[in-house]
Amino acid sequence: MDNKIKRDLVLTCLLFILLMLGTWLAQLYLNSYLVRILNTACIYVVVAVGYNLINGITGQFSLGPNGFMAMGGYTVAILMLPLAQKEQVYFIEPLIYPFSAFTFPSYLFGLALFLGGVVAALAALLIGFPTLRLRGDYLAIATFGFGEIILVFANNLIPLTNGALGIKGIPGYTNLWWTVGLAFLTVFLVKSLVNSSFGRAFKAIRENEVAAEAMGINLFRHKLLAFVISGFCAGVGGGLFVTLIGTVSPSLFTFTMTFNLLIIIVLGGLGSITGSTITAVIFAFLQEILREVEAPHTIGSWSLPGIPGMRMVVFSALLVVLMIFYRRGLFGNKELSWQLVIDWVSRSKNGKA
Amino acid sequence: MTWVTFFQQLMNGVSLGSLYALLAIGYTLVYGILGLINFAHGDVFMLGAYFAFFMIAIFMLPWWLGVIVGIVLCAIVGMTIERVAYRPLRDAPRISALITAVGVSFFIENLGLVTVGARPKGFPRPDLMKNVYILAGARIHGVTLWVPIISLAILAVLLFIVYRTKMGMAMRAVAKDMEATRLMGVNVDRVILLTFALGSALAGAGGVMWACKYPQINPLMGVFPGWKAFTAAVVGGIGNVVGAMIGGFIIGVAEIMIAAFFPSLTGYRDAFVFGILIFFLLIKPSGIMGETLKEKV
Amino acid sequence: MEKHRERVLSLENLTIIFGGLVAVNDFSLELYAGDLVGLIGPNGAGKTTVFNMICGQYRPTQGRINFKGREIAGLSPDRITALGIARTFQNIRLFGNLSVLENVLVSFHVSLNQSFLSSMFSLPSYLAEEKRMREKGMQLLDTLGLAHLSQEEAQSLPYGQQRRLEIARALATHPSLLLLDEPAAGMNPQETRELMSFIQRVQDDFDLTILLIEHDMKVVMGICERVAVMDFGVKITEGSPEEIRNNPKVIEAYLGAED
Structure with missing residues (x-):
């Protein structure tokens, strides 16, 4: 038992070193288009893993990630935007004090991300408090409302968000070191949590609330914990996202974002952290491939008009079909563990020999 | 604020509230029976407006006939959604059905965006809705007057169906205990299908009237009204038909009144409803007419 | 008397x-x-x-x-x-997708002395307690004759064993x-x-x-x-x-x- 924990720790460290090596090579040799997809993929990992914690592991249906990402995104944007840029951007109404008076130097980017997560986590706390005490699906309807309402605020709270125009010229601090590193950290931390006694409590709530409560689990506190952590992850992801693309506006965090994440966690298996990790990466690439489908094409003399928006039709149909025919997703609620990998490797070796 | 403008705003609120009430019924009926938030309900509402639009503007049907065909088509869409997407998941974990509902909703919206485009279309209104009436000194638009009157007539018919017909009794029985009702020889699947037809027809009618009120229709027009109507159902007591109506009027009047009294906050109109939802969940989660939901142990 | x-x-x-x-x-x-x-x-x-x-x-x-x-x-x-006070349910309410051992371990959660952060960061103090919990859980299953099933999914057990596991789970809450x-x-x-x-x-x-x-x-x-x-x-x-x-x-x- 002890040896296995040590072995897993060593293997995890090796994986981390390997990932960092890969990141270094990617920075050197990959073109900027591929690097951007990889960055997006890692951001999806950060948010999807947190999202699966509340939806898949704890079984409470949240539709909030886009709202929490928006909170984190705006927080990081406002903290990191250079002072000169602040004056330029906020020309309709000036940015309110104290944000107009300071800006974080680049070495505090990590702190800004953390604060983005904290702000989103606080929002999760405020929504979770009234809804998670109740049985039923109030969380779904409240988080869906929250996701829309936060955009209403983003559009109207001009001295803070600059309204529909959004904030431009956010320094591009996000790079592969940040995204890969944070994706790894998120998966590691959330997976540890899920495998711990707290994770068992979350899963017990998913499996049977009445029994979980009768075995001494405080339902409200544990649902809230999972939801707040999930909000934190989304906030950090949102912060990474805006510093990747350099702008933030209300249209960036519409419900489509939540929908994409829902596809990712369903495809990977509700309840499988490693499953979400893998499908988040697959999804980022799939999205790019389907972007091609939307563009107009000419094959010989035959020209196909592009159908913008077709992607989302395909994805939503896919989600319904998945739920009806392939509800388990790739991994069901099982986790990919080192033990499984080792078994699989040794099996395929024996098979060859 | 003068008495006349107050009266005018109140009428506006009642008019808006009656549409929320029509839409809230569909949510509450389905939630009462299946325990499912039918996220696609707001999109059926949108389809109602589009179906009527196409019947009138493209197929050149007379206005009233176009609207009736539109409503019938909505009922068919509602039944199709139930049959294809929800029925296979009836015994699946709750969360699967909810995810499917979100998927169906998003599918309809995006299919709409791809086929008819995001650009709003002008909805043809009959003269009745365009007239302006002078009532107790206040200028009241035709829509503001007729929408609540027509809605109340529809709601009366609905109450009759739910509380005075055999089908309504079957619906209430399925909501109370699906298995026991099945054992009594009631065709539960048929009752559920009819519930969807009824709720969707109401949503369709609501969509048409909404389009008369705000005559620019677009594929995403059902999202906010849908969410607010569900909030209305929660406020009224989810699962309770009368409660959904009351909730609808409360939300409609509150939304208009807050915007009327605090004009500077008009941009945040949609956020008020969110505030009302959170308030009710904190103070009285069972809603005005609802019983406390307690899982059977 | x-x-x-x-x-x-x-x-x-x-x-x-x-x-x-x-x-x-x-x-x-x-x-x-x-x-x-x-x-x-x-x-x-x-x-x-x-x-x-x-x-x-x-x-x-x-x-x-x-x-x-x-x-x-x-x-x-x-x-x-x-x-x-612990109970079992008339209509069995096990955590179906969890293993037999995990079903019992859920009941230990209430007496856990660790914060979620220490489990997230896999601190030695948490790992030590996790190990103790697992040993205690196995011991309990052993006493009740369920040890050989510890890694099975609860929902895959035959009916009689499920009833027994319900009792084991209740006992684990002390x-x-x-x-x-x-x-x-x-x-x-x-x-x-x-x-x-x-x-x-x-x-x-x-x-x-x-x-x-x-x-x-x-x-x-x-x-x-x-x-x-x-x-x-x-x-x-x-x-x-x-x-x-x-x-x-x-x-x-x-x-x-x-x-």
Whole structure:
């Protein structure tokens, strides 16, 4: 038992070193288009893993990630935007004090991300408090409302968000070191949590609330914990996202974002952290491939008009079909563990020999 | 604020509230029976407006006939959604059905965006809705007057169906205990299908009237009204038909009144409803007419 | 002679009304340390409702529930469990997708002394406690003869084993009072006999007071020292198995309802 924990720790460290090596090579040799997809993929990992914690592991249906990402995104944007840029951007109404008076130097980017997560986590706390005490699906309807309402605020709270125009010229601090590193950290931390006694409590709530409560689990506190952590992850992801693309506006965090994440966690298996990790990466690439489908094409003399928006039709149909025919997703609620990998490797070796 | 403008705003609120009430019924009926938030309900509402639009503007049907065909088509869409997407998941974990509902909703919206485009279309209104009436000194638009009157007539018919017909009794029985009702020889699947037809027809009618009120229709027009109507159902007591109506009027009047009294906050109109939802969940989660939901142990 | 022992649970005039229907009416019962008391009655008599009030799933409309000198009526189920009352469910409610061992470990969570952060960061103090929990869990499964199934999914177990796991899971919360809701339901005579000795052994090993709902008269008459009978929400009598067997009111209640 002890040896296995040590072995897993060593293997995890090796994986981390390997990932960092890969990141270094990617920075050197990959073109900027591929690097951007990889960055997006890692951001999806950060948010999807947190999202699966509340939806898949704890079984409470949240539709909030886009709202929490928006909170984190705006927080990081406002903290990191250079002072000169602040004056330029906020020309309709000036940015309110104290944000107009300071800006974080680049070495505090990590702190800004953390604060983005904290702000989103606080929002999760405020929504979770009234809804998670109740049985039923109030969380779904409240988080869906929250996701829309936060955009209403983003559009109207001009001295803070600059309204529909959004904030431009956010320094591009996000790079592969940040995204890969944070994706790894998120998966590691959330997976540890899920495998711990707290994770068992979350899963017990998913499996049977009445029994979980009768075995001494405080339902409200544990649902809230999972939801707040999930909000934190989304906030950090949102912060990474805006510093990747350099702008933030209300249209960036519409419900489509939540929908994409829902596809990712369903495809990977509700309840499988490693499953979400893998499908988040697959999804980022799939999205790019389907972007091609939307563009107009000419094959010989035959020209196909592009159908913008077709992607989302395909994805939503896919989600319904998945739920009806392939509800388990790739991994069901099982986790990919080192033990499984080792078994699989040794099996395929024996098979060859 | 003068008495006349107050009266005018109140009428506006009642008019808006009656549409929320029509839409809230569909949510509450389905939630009462299946325990499912039918996220696609707001999109059926949108389809109602589009179906009527196409019947009138493209197929050149007379206005009233176009609207009736539109409503019938909505009922068919509602039944199709139930049959294809929800029925296979009836015994699946709750969360699967909810995810499917979100998927169906998003599918309809995006299919709409791809086929008819995001650009709003002008909805043809009959003269009745365009007239302006002078009532107790206040200028009241035709829509503001007729929408609540027509809605109340529809709601009366609905109450009759739910509380005075055999089908309504079957619906209430399925909501109370699906298995026991099945054992009594009631065709539960048929009752559920009819519930969807009824709720969707109401949503369709609501969509048409909404389009008369705000005559620019677009594929995403059902999202906010849908969410607010569900909030209305929660406020009224989810699962309770009368409660959904009351909730609808409360939300409609509150939304208009807050915007009327605090004009500077008009941009945040949609956020008020969110505030009302959170308030009710904190103070009285069972809603005005609802019983406390307690899982059977 | 009963009175020398500590009074564990006392139910005083419990009444609960659901929307006008009086499900349990003026129900009183006392349990002393080491008791094994049966609660019987026809279907719908309100037995499970009494359990639900003791365990906090329902709040009684009237009456008092005293557990070891403490008023517990209306506390939430998790707090009542933490105080030392555990239960099983009539319709089995295991955590189906979790392993047998994990089902038991869930019950240890309430006594965990670690924050979620220490488990997230896999701190040595957490890992040590996790190891202790797993050892304790395996020990418990071993005592109850379930150790060989520890890695199986709970929902894949045969019915009799699932019932046994429900009891194991309840025991893992370290109760002093155990409530069993129809533990022999759906068992064949052979399984039922095994269950009876199992319950008696568990009571001795874990030093428990047990209240048991059961339909199978053989079980009740075989292991209970005292039996309370309910009908239509009311306790109609209480006494030793022999007294109950010959009580005309009990015979009437049962003949009127079933068999």
